[in-house]
Amino acid sequence: MTIALPTRVTIREVGLRDGLQSIQTILATDRKREWIRAAFEAGLREIEVGSFVPPHLLPQLADTAELVADAKRLPGLFVSVLVPNLKGAQRAIESGADLMLIPLSASHAHSLANLRKTPDDVVAEVAKIRAARDASGSKTLIEGGVGTAFGCTLQGHVDKGEVLRLLQALLDAGADRVSLADTVGYADPRMVRELFEGAVRIAGDRFWCGHFHDTRGLAMANVYAALETGVERFDASLGGIGGCPYALGASGNATTEDLAFMLASMGVETGVDIARLLALRERVQGWLAGEAMHGTLWRAGLPRTFEQAETR
Amino acid sequence: MTIALPTRVTIREVGLRDGLQSIQTILATDRKREWIRAAFEAGLREIEVGSFVPPHLLPQLADTAELVADAKRLPGLFVSVLVPNLKGAQRAIESGADLMLIPLSASHAHSLANLRKTPDDVVAEVAKIRAARDASGSKTLIEGGVGTAFGCTLQGHVDKGEVLRLLQALLDAGADRVSLADTVGYADPRMVRELFEGAVRIAGDRFWCGHFHDTRGLAMANVYAALETGVERFDASLGGIGGCPYALGASGNATTEDLAFMLASMGVETGVDIARLLALRERVQGWLAGEAMHGTLWRAGLPRTFEQAETR
Secondary structure: OOOOOOOEOEEEEOHHHHHHHHOOOOOOHHHHHHHHHHHHHOOOOEEEEEEOOOOOOOHHHOOHHHHHHHHOOOOOOEEEEEOOOHHHHHHHHHHOOOEEEEEEEOOHHHHHHHHOOOHHHHHHHHHHHHHHHHHHOOOOEEEEEEEOEOEEOOOEOOOHHHHHHHHHHHHHOOOOEEEEEEOOOOOOHHHHHHHHHHHHHHHHHHEEEEEEEOOOOOHHHHHHHHHOOOOOEEEEEHHHOOOOOOOOOOOOEOEHHHHHHHHHHOOOEOOOOHHHHHHHHHHHHHHOOOOOOOOOHHHHOOOHHHHHHHHO | OOOOOOOEOEEEEOHHHHHHHHOOOOOOHHHHHHHHHHHHHOOOOEEEEEEOOOOOOOHHHOOHHHHHHHHOOOOOOEEEEEOOOHHHHHHHHHHOOOEEEEEEEOOHHHHHHHHOOOHHHHHHHHHHHHHHHHHHOOOOEEEEEEEOEOEEOOOEOOOHHHHHHHHHHHHHHOOOEEEEEEOOOOOOHHHHHHHHHHHHHHHHHHEEEEEEEOOOOOHHHHHHHHHOOOOOEEEEEHHHOOOOOOOOOOOOEOEHHHHHHHHHHOOOEOOOOHHHHHHHHHHHHHHOOOOOOOOOHHHHOOOHHHHHHHHO
16 A cells, blocks of 8 residues: 655755754854755755744843744745744834744643733634734744643643634634644644544644654654655654743754654655765764754664765 | 454463573573562563573573473463574474474575575475474474564575465475574564465464564564464564574564553454563563563553553
8 A cells, every 4th residue: 555645745944943942052143044945955845933022031042033034045945933922013014024923832730830821812812913924914833732642741732623713713813724733742643643533524624734842752753644644744854953931851853854754764755964964963963062862863874874865 | 433453362482492591691491480480470481491592502592491390380371492503403393283384485595594495495404304303293283483574684585475485385294383584673564464465365273473673663563464464473572682693783573561461452352461560671671681672562561551551
């Protein structure tokens, strides 16, 4: 039986946002520019470059507007940012970002602890953001990302029906795109398959992205299960840096280079040059001396069969 | 859509063989006995306790006959051993092991380098082992395990048709069971799905086990893909120790505790008590001081949702 996986998948690099916000080191803007350029040269065409949050909360990401401006000069690069609220969204619109992601936590406990809002408050904020975006004439897309979609360290279980209700509410409020995130690494492939099938049924082409953490070693298995539901975009961070700071013991995001390898090995096109990505990983590791990085490919290298296929 | 995964899966612990043969430390027989007993108490019901190879080649496993005798005293424990040839098989039969695994390498280059035989020489050896087993009246099952089934560090590509031919040849030669192993960590979930579907079509109920290495972080994804083909038994080693010594940079076998977690999380019964398994991992780590261990669950712990489900 031939397996129906997507023929092409987009990897969205989130190391500059989800990664850098979780670690101590503050990376200089010029280094971030180098990172973005090298990621682009390695074939990545979607990058989340930062977050429009107040600089006193996340000084690591205070240069987001500059990075958007710079990244927009790279031809064909789709530039994403995270925004927590309307104020952030206004800055994102001014910056000219291609997409702004508004995170919503399906766990009420996590939402209150992390955002000081209920999930439905966030839905209401998305409606305001949509109105502001439309009024401005901006083309910045609005992505509503439902996090803690598979459970939560504070609340425990998160109801699948509630996750899907919030996804629908985000669409109704004017989100152009919706996504699902396993913020604390609780998902398994069966859960992913079931929840993503429901999400795709609701959102159709507006379902945008899967975001997995490798906390319990299942990021790649979860991506594979999501691929089987037809999802064509995944977040990942170089060297797996990042992961929710609220998730103790977390071993990071899905690793960009491991994900690129798995997809390429399965014949799913990503446009990514893995050798260049591994070279970039090494540079970033140098910049982030002392910070934990993850992944397996950097150590094991590409299979001989993979290299043979490349040179055929 | 409900996903058709097996309702029950057997994890075969191979740390005592595949793990211990790959590392420097020689574990005392009494420690191994403790390990086997604790693994049994943690709910594991199949353990590969060693290998009948000449002691001068693998002094780590010289106590295999003693371990079989000891392990056979645990009620309901199914005791496996590896044997390289007829001579080893005769010792396995004498030992009273429940199953003997004869490894065959589908890569001709790997087979010659590792076993000094062609794959078809190994098939011929299995025929002799079958005759000897039947002549002895023994009930020890014969498992033919096709390794380097997804490619090889020496040869590169391994033809899928050749893997399936060898599987059929093993069955024809009298193997009671056949298995597939990704000896060098080259498999991806799509390859697994396709090859395992072919294997199950050929062998039916005689298809026994999937053996994956986590060299490139895909062991759990590969297990999941194999589960989707209905396979109900997987090899794994505690702390992921082991992996082919010929595969440089290998990061070990599928990790027993991570695999037990993924399966339990998906509602697939294994009979394994994960807390006990994690406690055993810690003891074994103490015994193998300085040796690399792998896996993620020992660090991250069980999800809160998992614990809630356990106590409901």
